[in-house]
Amino acid sequence: MNHQVLAPAGPLSSEIAQLFWVFVAVAAVVYLLVIGFLVAALRRRNEASMRTALRTVSVAVAITSVILLGLGLSDFFAGRALAATPHDPLRVRVTAHQWWWEIEYSDAQPARRVRTANELRIPTQRPIELELTADDVIHSFWVPSLQGKKDLLPGYTTRLDLIASRAGVYEGQCAEFCGFQHAHMSIDVIALEPQAFTAWYDAQLSAAAEPQNPVAAHGRDVFLGSTCVMCHNIQGTDASAVAGPDLTHIASRRRLAAGTVPNNPANLAAWIRDPQALKPGTHMPATQLAGDDLAALAAYLSELR
Amino acid sequence: MCLRFPELAAVLLAMTGVAGCEREQRRFSEPSGDALTITTPLTDIEAGGQAQPAVAKSPYDENAFAISEGQRLFEWFNCSGCHAHGGGALGPALMDDVWIYGSEPDQIYSTIVQGRPNGMPAFGARIPRQQVWQLVAFVRSLSGGLRKDVEPGRTDSMQMRPAPSQTQDNP
Numbered sequence: 452m453n454h455q456v457l458a459p460a461g462p463l464s465s466e467i468a469q470l471f472w473v474f475v476a477v478a479a480v481v482y483l484l485v486i487g488f489l490v491a492a493l494r495r496r497n498e499a500s501m502r503t504a505l506r507t508v509s510v511a512v513a514i515t516s517v518i519l520l521g522l523g524l525s526d527f528f529a530g531r532a533l534a535a536t537p538h539d540p541l542r543v544r545v546t547a548h549q550w551w552w553e554i555e556y557s558d559a560q561p562a563r564r565v566r567t568a569n570e571l572r573i574p575t576q577r578p579i580e581l582e583l584t585a586d587d588v589i590h591s592f593w594v595p596s597l598q599g600k601k602d603l604l605p606g607y608t609t610r611l612d613l614i615a616s617r618a619g620v621y622e623g624q625c626a627e628f629c630g631f632q633h634a635h636m637s638i639d640v641i642a643l644e645p646q647a648f649t650a651w652y653d654a655q656l657s658a659a660a661e662p663q664n665p666v667a668a669h670g671r672d673v674f675l676g677s678t679c680v681m682c683h684n685i686q687g688t689d690a691s692a693v694a695g696p697d698l699t700h701i702a703s704r705r706r707l708a709a710g711t712v713p714n715n716p717a718n719l720a721a722w723i724r725d726p727q728a729l730k731p732g733t734h735m736p737a738t739q740l741a742g743d744d745l746a747a748l749a750a751y752l753s754e755l756r
Numbered sequence: 757m758c759l760r761f762p763e764l765a766a767v768l769l770a771m772t773g774v775a776g777c778e779r780e781q782r783r784f785s786e787p788s789g790d791a792l793t794i795t796t797p798l799t800d801i802e803a804g805g806q807a808q809p810a811v812a813k814s815p816y817d818e819n820a821f822a823i824s825e826g827q828r829l830f831e832w833f834n835c836s837g838c839h840a841h842g843g844g845a846l847g848p849a850l851m852d853d854v855w856i857y858g859s860e861p862d863q864i865y866s867t868i869v870q871g872r873p874n875g876m877p878a879f880g881a882r883i884p885r886q887q888v889w890q891l892v893a894f895v896r897s898l899s900g901g902l903r904k905d906v907e908p909g910r911t912d913s914m915q916m917r918p919a920p921s922q923t924q925d926n927p
Contacts, residue, residue: 605912681833681882694832727784734828736884 454595454622460642461597461614463533470529477518533599537578537612543571544582547590547603547625550632550733551696551709556652557582565655566684568696570704572641574648579613588630594623594640602627615642620705631732637710658687659699659755670751673744678736685755695735702756708733720749778818779906793885794862814861816893820906826894827908829887838875841913842898847875851898859901864892 459465499507546553556565573579583592585603592611593600601611615621625636643651662668674680675689682695690698704714711730712718721728724745726735740748816822830836838847848856857867868888871878879888897907910919 676881678882678884692832731784732782733784736887738884 454624456595458596460619460621461616463612463614464595464597464599466529466532467599470525473525474522477522481518533612535612537580537614540578540580540612541574542580542582543573544584545571545592545603547583547585547592547629547636549587549630550625550636550730552636552638553586553696563656565652566697567655567700568704569637569706569709570639570641572643572648572651573613573615574645575615575618575642577614577645581611581613583609583611589627590625590629590636591627592623592638593626594621594638596621597623597640600626613640615640618642618644618647622710632730635709635711635730637706639705639710641705654703654756655700659685662751663754664750666747667751667754669744670747670749673740673748674751677740677748678738679748682735698752698755700755702753708735716749716753719752720745723748779820781819782821794865814865814889814892814896816889817861817896817902818906819893820908822890823893823897823902823906824908825887826890826892826897827911829883829891830894831911831913833879833883833891835891836913841911841915850895853899859896859899861889861892861896864895865889868892 456464457468457471459468542557544555544557546555552569552571554567554569554571558564581592581601583601583603584607585605587605589605590603591600592603594613597613597615598611601609603609619642621640621642623638623640625633625638629636662671671688674685680690680692682692684691684693684697684699686697686699702714706712707714707718707722708726708730712722722735723738724740725737726733727737816826838845839850840847842851843849844852848854853859855863857863857872865888867876868883868891869878869880871880883891893902894908896902900907908919
């Protein structure tokens with residue numbers, strides 16, 4: 452698991468972690484002082500005069516006001532840093548569905564837009580501007596190592612910036628209860644060095660790999676001749692539906708079904724045969740396929756790097 | 757909290773009512789394949805004057821969850837591309853009482869599975885049987901063919917008319 456609020460991997464999450472430690476430190480000092488004064492007051496024998504008491508309380512109120520003002524200001528500056536409009540960001544549209552994430556990289560040229568699912572790859576050191584929206588109910592995007600939470604609302608777009616300082620895999624999770632499989636709605640943010648990101652992006656633009664052997668070729672026929680094509684898209688074939696995740700490069704992703712299981716041919720076959728067993732309530736229906744067809748289909752999809 | 761006998765009895769009765777309610781049943785995994793497959797001839801004219809087949813009952817006519825799933829699939833599978841949210845465009849309207857190929861559940865099922873001349877594609881190999889029956893239930897709800905309390909509420913798409921749950925039965 453790589454999601455830690457207090458191990459920030461970027462300047463924005465550093466702001467949040469810093470704010471957290473400032474509040475913890477100030478609150479700890481105040482707490483100790485208050486307890487200390489309380490103990491001193493309980494042990495005290497003689498009673499203070501009205502004048503002394505008034506002065507002590509006035510000083511305490513003044514100190515409290517200054518502390519609250521200071522905390523308020525640090526909160527304001529942290530919020531301002533998080534909300535600053537980045538210069539030349541990479542814009543990515545994230546649409547939350549029950550229960551997966553649709554990701555589309557925007558580009559002025561429609562042919563250079565990449566559509567993928569459940570895995571957001573970003574270049575390091577470059578600001579990313581996410582345009583967040585939801586398709587059905589309210590979800591919330593939370594990658595603790597990189598940023599705070601932001602809700603995704605149906606019919607409305609919210610914005611969130613991410614910056615990753617170093618390469619790595621940062622896991623995220625839907626943070627707003629969104630139905631039966633809310634717990635199985637993870638997103639992987641994978642930060643790559645800029646050159647590696649460009650190479651990955653260009654690979655994503657290409658059409659799906661042609662099957663390299665007869666089994667995989669049969670798998671493609673199974674895919675195109677069965678229920679898969681009503682919801683899924685594989686670039687370069689006739690399958691072009693957009694109700695479910697894009698499968699053009701499914702084998703390049705780490706996990707299946709929004710982080711439910713690791714991506715390997717065995718899990719893929721199990722998922723296709725009976726998704727309800729792995730993720731009860733998911734909108735993907737069970738597909739009745741003969742053993743050979745299922746194995747061929749899994750072999751074909753495992754080749755789509 | 758302590759319940760006296762009449763209250764306890766009322767609570768237990770309400771619980772059995774909920775447990776036995778078909779309307780609220782949620783079945784995510786169904787026996788698919790042959791159990792849900794039926795064949796209905798397109799016409800009752802048959803050489804030798806055979807008897808008409810029995811009309812199959814739709815498994816989802818009283819299940820609110822399945823009907824709203826049908827409503828979702830109607831958009832996902834682009835039925836609206838031709839039937840325009842039930843109002844009709846390239847394909848016939850589904851919210852009136854004109855049925856070219858019949859309004860019984862098994863007839864609508866066969867229309868979806870087999871396709872029909874002049875445009876309706878055959879979805880038999882493309883849509884799992886369970887989902888076909890969910891679509892059948894939703895299509896029937898469009899013209900007020902189902903019970904009022906199981907019909908879906910309004911959609912997020914363009915409204916051709918008030919939601920099925922708010923219209924009169926059998927227009």
